[in-house]
Amino acid sequence: xxxxxxxxxxxxxxxxxxxxxxxxxxxxxxxxxxxxxxxxxxxxxxxxxxxxxxxxxxxxxxxxxxxxxxxxxxxxxxxxxxxxxxxxxxxxxxxxxxxxxxxxxxxxxxxxxxxxxxxxxxxxxxxxxxxxxxxxxxxxxxxxxxxxxxxxxxxxxxxxxxxxxxxxxxxxxxxxxxxxxxxxxxxxxxxxxxxxxxxxxxxxxxxxxxxxxxxxxxxxxxxxxxxxxxxxxxxxxxxxxxxxxxxxxxx
Amino acid sequence: xxxxxxxxxxxxxxxxxxxxxxxxxxxxxxxxxxxxxxxxxxxxxxxxxxxxxxxxxxxxxxxxxxxxxxxxxxxxxxxxxxxxxxxxxxxxxxxxxxxxxxxxxxxxxxxxxxxxxxxxxxxxxxxxxxxxxxxxxxxxxxxxxxxxxxxxxxxxxxxxxxxxxxxxxxxxxxxxxxxxxxxxxxxxxxxxxxxxxxxxxxxx
Numbered sequence: 001x002x003x004x005x006x007x008x009x010x011x012x013x014x015x016x017x018x019x020x021x022x023x024x025x026x027x028x029x030x031x032x033x034x035x036x037x038x039x040x041x042x043x044x045x046x047x048x049x050x051x052x053x054x055x056x057x058x059x060x061x062x063x064x065x066x067x068x069x070x071x072x073x074x075x076x077x078x079x080x081x082x083x084x085x086x087x088x089x090x091x092x093x094x095x096x097x098x099x100x101x102x103x104x105x106x107x108x109x110x111x112x113x114x115x116x117x118x119x120x121x122x123x124x125x126x127x128x129x130x131x132x133x134x135x136x137x138x139x140x141x142x143x144x145x146x147x148x149x150x151x152x153x154x155x156x157x158x159x160x161x162x163x164x165x166x167x168x169x170x171x172x173x174x175x176x177x178x179x180x181x182x183x184x185x186x187x188x189x190x191x192x193x194x195x196x197x198x199x200x201x202x203x204x205x206x207x208x209x210x211x212x213x214x215x216x217x218x219x220x221x222x223x224x225x226x227x228x229x230x231x232x233x234x235x236x237x238x239x240x241x242x243x244x245x246x247x248x249x250x251x
Numbered sequence: 252x253x254x255x256x257x258x259x260x261x262x263x264x265x266x267x268x269x270x271x272x273x274x275x276x277x278x279x280x281x282x283x284x285x286x287x288x289x290x291x292x293x294x295x296x297x298x299x300x301x302x303x304x305x306x307x308x309x310x311x312x313x314x315x316x317x318x319x320x321x322x323x324x325x326x327x328x329x330x331x332x333x334x335x336x337x338x339x340x341x342x343x344x345x346x347x348x349x350x351x352x353x354x355x356x357x358x359x360x361x362x363x364x365x366x367x368x369x370x371x372x373x374x375x376x377x378x379x380x381x382x383x384x385x386x387x388x389x390x391x392x393x394x395x396x397x398x399x400x401x402x403x404x405x406x407x408x409x410x411x412x413x414x415x416x417x418x419x420x421x422x423x424x425x426x427x428x429x430x431x432x433x434x435x436x437x438x439x440x441x442x443x444x445x446x447x448x449x450x451x452x453x454x455x
Contacts, residue, residue, distance in 0.1 A: 199368040
């Protein structure tokens with residue numbers, strides 16, 4: 001039976017890994033290559049690497065760094081950050097990544113999703129959306145550029161459009177829950193699940209095995225992304241890379 | 252010497268890295284002369300069917316592979332789309348496949364998958380081997396492998412199916428015919444189980 005995926009999500013900033021809280025500047029948590037080696041040993045389901053400097057600094061992916069990370073990895077990899085063209089996506093796949101994520105560039109020009117699907121296949125195209133819950137109105141607002149730029153398009157409308165254009169997976173990242181370790185936004189997960197049939201992953205809020213179980217209970221087979229839970233340990237948030245998942249997912 | 256065939260369509264470095272750790276002699280190459288001297292072939296492949304076939308043809312190595320694998324009986328394994336091109340043709344493209352294992356690549360029937368997520372088939376899934384194929388020796392079948400695909404190998408001869416994966420229905424996920432093998436999942440990204448497959452292939 002297909003199992004839910006438990007996915008450490010690592011943020012690359014200034015060449016190191018950081019962990020943010022509500023997208024505010026993060027704490028240094030280690031070296032990316034070292035983290036890949038540790039997660040290999042832990043036999044993780046999948047790993048997501050996001051370069052949070054690329055888009056805001058208007059640069060493309062750091063291919064040399066990605067090559068080094070992919071060679072070491074014995075687990076499936078997804079990369080996001082600064083990808084604006086199908087040719088870049090194809091190059092990242094050829095380096096040994098299974099999936100390439102786009103966000104800001106796809107919101108600016110949705111046809112990029114279609115072009116990527118043609119170049120690397122639907123299964124390797126991931127659309128990641130950072131969202132905040134609206135304060136007054138119902139629903140959520142999409143943000144790009146590390147939460148700094150507000151997008152006008154409706155979340156559910158865009159998720160449907162992305163699926164039609166050839167996305168293979170939707171990743172939804174809750175800015176409100178980022179780094180809080182208070183649990184996933186399950187309403188958000190249910191809304192996205194009802195909108196489209198393709199694979200989906202949630203990020204933002206995971207702090208315990210219970211939170212992951214609650215997400216699976218709410219939406220079925222899913223990708224459960226987590227940052228803080230796998231890089232911090234104990235009440236004082238000492239940096240320690242670890243990996244845990246619900247017993248039902250361990251065979 | 253195992254040749255990891257480098258035709259620009261696959262994840263050659265992760266496979267090479269695993270063989271390096273296993274101390275299995277290997278070479279990453281797209282050179283016909285080097286290929287002809289090898290004892291076995293790993294054909295990786297990601298992307299669309301036609302694109303992978305076109306890359307193979309552009310490199311001018313189809314004849315060499317046909318000679319070494321079909322006539323001289325050297326072993327070969329295709330991975331993911333590298334497995335799909337072993338078939339005769341695919342619903343995903345117009346080009347002919349290598350036709351080494353009779354079959355057709357079809358889109359997984361979404362209607363048979365009751366609840367979302369539907370396609371692509373993405374993530375870790377158990378496999379059910381048929382019999383006890385040497386390629387799957389030492390594999391924890393319950394733990395299974397990482398899958399990432401929307402098309403599957405519909406084998407013309409059921410006896411060529413070495414293992415199936417349940418996704419809507421039982422789909423062939425490992426095929427074999429004599430010296431030629433194919434796996435739909437990604438052994439290079441499936442931790443210990445994947446390492447076991449690559450080791451088994453090297454030892455065949």
